[in-house]
Amino acid sequence: MVYMDQNGDAEGNYTLLARKPHHIYPQQYGLYPVGVFTLKKNDNRLLDLQLTDSIEWVSGRPPISEPPCGFRGEKCITHTGEIAAGVAGGLMLFLAVVLLVLYRNWRYEQELDSLLWKVDYRDIQINEDQQPHSNASLSTKITRAIQPLIRTSQVSLSSNPDADFRYSTIYTQIGIYKGRIFAIKKVGKKSVDITRDMKKELKMMRDLRHDNLNAFIGACTDPPNICVVTEYCPRGSLKDILENEDVKLDNMFIASLVGDIIRGMTYLHDSPVRVHGNLKTSNCLVDSRWVVKLADFGLHQFKREDYSSSCALTCGLLQTIEPHQLQQVASKCEALLYRAPELLRANQLDPLCAVTGTQKGDVYSFAIILYELHARHGPFGDADIPPTEILLRVVRPEPGQVPFRPQLELLENSFDFVRDCLVECWAENPEDRPDFKTIRAKLRPLRKGMKPNIFDNMMAMMEKYANNLEALVDERTDQLVEEKKKTEALLYEMLPRYVAEQLKRGNKVEAESFDCVTIYFSDIVGFTTMSAESTPLQVVDFLNDLYTCFDSIIENYDVYKVETIGDAYMVVSGLPIRNGIQHAGEIASMSLQLLEAVKLFRIRHRPTDSLMLRIGIHSGPVCAGVVGLKMPRYCLFGDTVNTASRMESSGIPLKIHCSSDCKALLDQVGGYTLAERGLVPLKGKGEQRTFWLLGEDPVHRQRRAEERARVGLKTRTLPDSNGYLCGVGPRSSLKSKSSACPPLARCSSLESPKRLRFASGNLLELHRYQRDPMLEAIADNSPCKKTAPHLLDAERCSTSCPCIKVLPSSVNSKNNSFPVLFPTVCSSAPASPGSGSVNPIYSTSVAQSDEGSFLIDELNKPLLEVTGEAGDVTDIETPV
Numbered sequence: 001m002v003y004m005d006q007n008g009d010a011e012g013n014y015t016l017l018a019r020k021p022h023h024i025y026p027q028q029y030g031l032y033p034v035g036v037f038t039l040k041k042n043d044n045r046l047l048d049l050q051l052t053d054s055i056e057w058v059s060g061r062p063p064i065s066e067p068p069c070g071f072r073g074e075k076c077i078t079h080t081g082e083i084a085a086g087v088a089g090g091l092m093l094f095l096a097v098v099l100l101v102l103y104r105n106w107r108y109e110q111e112l113d114s115l116l117w118k119v120d121y122r123d124i125q126i127n128e129d130q131q132p133h134s135n136a137s138l139s140t141k142i143t144r145a146i147q148p149l150i151r152t153s154q155v156s157l158s159s160n161p162d163a164d165f166r167y168s169t170i171y172t173q174i175g176i177y178k179g180r181i182f183a184i185k186k187v188g189k190k191s192v193d194i195t196r197d198m199k200k201e202l203k204m205m206r207d208l209r210h211d212n213l214n215a216f217i218g219a220c221t222d223p224p225n226i227c228v229v230t231e232y233c234p235r236g237s238l239k240d241i242l243e244n245e246d247v248k249l250d251n252m253f254i255a256s257l258v259g260d261i262i263r264g265m266t267y268l269h270d271s272p273v274r275v276h277g278n279l280k281t282s283n284c285l286v287d288s289r290w291v292v293k294l295a296d297f298g299l300h301q302f303k304r305e306d307y308s309s310s311c312a313l314t315c316g317l318l319q320t321i322e323p324h325q326l327q328q329v330a331s332k333c334e335a336l337l338y339r340a341p342e343l344l345r346a347n348q349l350d351p352l353c354a355v356t357g358t359q360k361g362d363v364y365s366f367a368i369i370l371y372e373l374h375a376r377h378g379p380f381g382d383a384d385i386p387p388t389e390i391l392l393r394v395v396r397p398e399p400g401q402v403p404f405r406p407q408l409e410l411l412e413n414s415f416d417f418v419r420d421c422l423v424e425c426w427a428e429n430p431e432d433r434p435d436f437k438t439i440r441a442k443l444r445p446l447r448k449g450m451k452p453n454i455f456d457n458m459m460a461m462m463e464k465y466a467n468n469l470e471a472l473v474d475e476r477t478d479q480l481v482e483e484k485k486k487t488e489a490l491l492y493e494m495l496p497r498y499v500a501e502q503l504k505r506g507n508k509v510e511a512e513s514f515d516c517v518t519i520y521f522s523d524i525v526g527f528t529t530m531s532a533e534s535t536p537l538q539v540v541d542f543l544n545d546l547y548t549c550f551d552s553i554i555e556n557y558d559v560y561k562v563e564t565i566g567d568a569y570m571v572v573s574g575l576p577i578r579n580g581i582q583h584a585g586e587i588a589s590m591s592l593q594l595l596e597a598v599k600l601f602r603i604r605h606r607p608t609d610s611l612m613l614r615i616g617i618h619s620g621p622v623c624a625g626v627v628g629l630k631m632p633r634y635c636l637f638g639d640t641v642n643t644a645s646r647m648e649s650s651g652i653p654l655k656i657h658c659s660s661d662c663k664a665l666l667d668q669v670g671g672y673t674l675a676e677r678g679l680v681p682l683k684g685k686g687e688q689r690t691f692w693l694l695g696e697d698p699v700h701r702q703r704r705a706e707e708r709a710r711v712g713l714k715t716r717t718l719p720d721s722n723g724y725l726c727g728v729g730p731r732s733s734l735k736s737k738s739s740a741c742p743p744l745a746r747c748s749s750l751e752s753p754k755r756l757r758f759a760s761g762n763l764l765e766l767h768r769y770q771r772d773p774m775l776e777a778i779a780d781n782s783p784c785k786k787t788a789p790h791l792l793d794a795e796r797c798s799t800s801c802p803c804i805k806v807l808p809s810s811v812n813s814k815n816n817s818f819p820v821l822f823p824t825v826c827s828s829a830p831a832s833p834g835s836g837s838v839n840p841i842y843s844t845s846v847a848q849s850d851e852g853s854f855l856i857d858e859l860n861k862p863l864l865e866v867t868g869e870a871g872d873v874t875d876i877e878t879p880v
């Protein structure tokens with residue numbers, strides 16, 4: 001049935017049918033109306049259900065309008081898979097982590113057990129003679145114990161061209177390991193028991209790598225070679241650099257060095273090592289690029305005994321030290337000057353506790369280094385206090401007083417922020433000290449002006465260093481040239497110049513014979529007696545005075561002093577440059593002048609005594625050459641030398657005994673007065689006619705003096721090739737041979753017929769005249785003898801030689817030929833005729849007597865060293 005509304009619209013007539021059992025056949029079901037839908041009055045849209053019967057639902061309740069998970073399952077999204085996967089993943093991750101940890105532990109244990117740090121001592125090539133630059137040493141394996149450390153801080157500029165060794169390579173013990181050079185530092189332990197802790201420590205050290213840390217390579221633990229192998233820094237330590245005055249450090253250098261230390265320390269403090277504990281300048285090594293590398297940190301276990309023994313020794317001592325012991329431990333305490341006061345105190349109580357140190361302690365040490373870098377006067381400046389005293393003051397501050405620290409006055413020229421930073425860093429209370437990051441910030445202005453690029457900085461530093469080196473090399477070269485000049489001058493004094501030149505070139509010096517030369521011998525009668533009554537020092541002084549006097553006189557003649565032996569004096573003229581027959585005149589005039597000078601000579605310690613000079617001269621042929629390899633001497637050979645000596649020994653005091661050969665030459669030269677002595681028996685030569693040389697004609701003398709002065713003046717005003725000015729005296733044959741003018745005149749030794757012997761119980765050597773057929777005289781060249789400035793100092797050089805005292809005023813005198821050398825008053829005292837006596841200390845005779853002569857040269861040095869037992873009276877030939 002369909003209802004129509006007033007509009008004609010059909011209204012729905014809906015009935016609800018439900019399954020219900022048939023009312024007759026309950027087993028059968030059919031659809032029966034159970035409800036109707038009626039339109040609501042107020043709501044014309046929705047129908048209202050009015051149930052007329054119950055509905056027998058199949059499952060006892062109406063079916064749900066929507067599946068529980070929605071029609072598309074959207075209401076039932078499940079995470080089971082994910083959760084399961086997550087759980088599984090988590091488990092796996094956990095497992096992986098566990099495995100990783102286990103693996104790492106296993107690896108760690110493996111690494112610990114594999115002892116990667118272990119170095120076999122036999123693999124290290126240690127240079128036997130600490131000369132690593134010798135190539136041979138590189139190939140030589142040395143298995144012996146490490147040699148003691150050699151410190152040659154001052155040789156940092158070695159001349160070795162090898163770049164690696166340009167700077168001293170021997171600051172510390174080094175060795176070659178796996179083809180590279182490393183520093184080998186011995187540990188003062190007899191044996192090492194490698195514990196697990198030690199293994200860990202060594203491994204940790206090996207793993208630590210930073211540009212500013214000195215790399216630990218390994219350690220040898222095989223007794224007795226227990227040592228640590230570390231990177232080698234060719235420039236040594238900061239200590240070496242600071243001690244080397246040749247290395248100038250400007251602000252840029254300092255900033256760079258300080259920056260390196262701070263970087264290294266910052267890294268170290270953040271690393272497992274945590275502290276350095278031994279920060280000091282000797283542990284701030286500098287590599288070839290001027291980069292500081294901190295060394296000697298860590299390894300506390302490994303070095304324990306080593307450290308503790310030294311610390312206990314020094315720090316323990318501080319407690320009980322007595323003032324008089326301060327000096328003894330001073331050196332050991334120097335290293336402790338960098339240690340913070342609280343650590344020093346802790347060290348006193350327990351030497352081991354301070355070994356590890358603290359970070360704040362490191363800051364204190366840094367402050368001392370910073371101070372030293374700026375002041376360059378050691379860790380505590382130039383305070384004149386021994387290190388032990390400093391340590392005591394640091395450890396025991398006066399109550400109410402400012403703790404003892406380096407003097408800041410030395411840093412007047414440094415930046416304020418540096419001083420402020422120092423004060424903070426060495427604060428007494430460790431907590432008040434900043435850490436390294438703060439220090440870095442505080443010192444940042446120090447780097448102002450430095451190039452941001454580290455390479456540029458390095459180049460700039462290298463450039464500065466090179467400039468510094470250049471200046472240094474110049475300075476050293478000048479010193480070398482100066483020293484060379486001195487050496488050469490000395491050589492030219494000892495040998496004739498041309499002989500010296502030949503020897504310098506390594507050439508053999510050929511012996512040369514001279515047809516005629518004149519030789520002078522003199523001896524002082526009574527020297528033996530006088531020596532016996534004087535002390536050796538008085539004798540030495542006396543001889544020095546005497547020879548100074550003689551030397552100043554002979555400088556004015558063309559002669560060459562061959563030798564002095566005790567009181568005997570030997571001069572030659574006519575060699576090595578020949579001068580015709582002038583040699584006889586030169587020797588004769590010189591003899592006369594010497595005789596006059598001796599008459600005025602005063603013996604310092606016996607002012608009332610006079611010297612009795614006995615002179616002999618003779619002319620004849622000689623042969624001259626160099627004999628020997630060590631201390632080569634220019635020697636004269638020939639019977640002429642012997643005869644000249646005989647002339648002297650057979651003469652009488654204050655007389656010039658002249659041979660007939662010499663007289664013949666003097667007659668040719670002219671102007672000399674001689675008197676015949678008659679026939680005189682000369683030992684080994686039979687009877688000879690001899691003469692006394694009495695004087696020289698004043699006119700001739702004047703002429704000759706002027707001639708000498710003229711030649712001397714000419715020589716003096718003309719500098720020689722070496723730039724020396726030659727002396728005022730006439731140019732001798734030797735002088736003309738060489739133009740150099742050495743400052744000193746020096747005798748050489750003599751191969752004389754005199755023999756040496758020891759006198760029993762006496763300190764000094766004696767020699768005795770012997771009748772040997774050959775005489776050898778060794779000549780020095782004294783090529784251009786001039787008035788040595790030191791001779792003008794009368795008080796210093798001679799207290800008794802009159803000629804020296806008035807020499808300066810006489811140089812250009814024309815009126816008096818020898819005003820300088822012969823003051824008018826002759827105050828000589830008669831000589832004591834004691835020539836024949838034998839003296840236990842010195843003997844003076846040079847003839848047949850038993851007297852000998854004290855061998856000494858002008859430098860107061862025995863010319864001949866004779867070894868033998870005191871008490872022996874042994875004749876010893878004078879060495880050639």
Ligand SMILES: Nc1nc2c(ncn2[C@@H]2O[C@H](COP(=O)(O)OP(=O)(O)OP(=O)(O)O)[C@@H](O)[C@H]2O)c(=O)[nH]1
Binds near residue numbers: 231232236281285
């Ligand atoms: N060139 C160079 N020199 C080194 C090296 N290690 C040490 N030195 C030098 O050896 C000196 C002494 O060093 P060490 O033996 O470590 O002694 P120390 O530093 O005074 O004292 P500790 O470190 O406390 O034992 C240093 O001042 C350096 O001159 C290095 O690796 N290279």
Ligand SMILES: [Mg+2]
Binds near residue numbers: 283295296
């Ligand atoms: Mg060190």
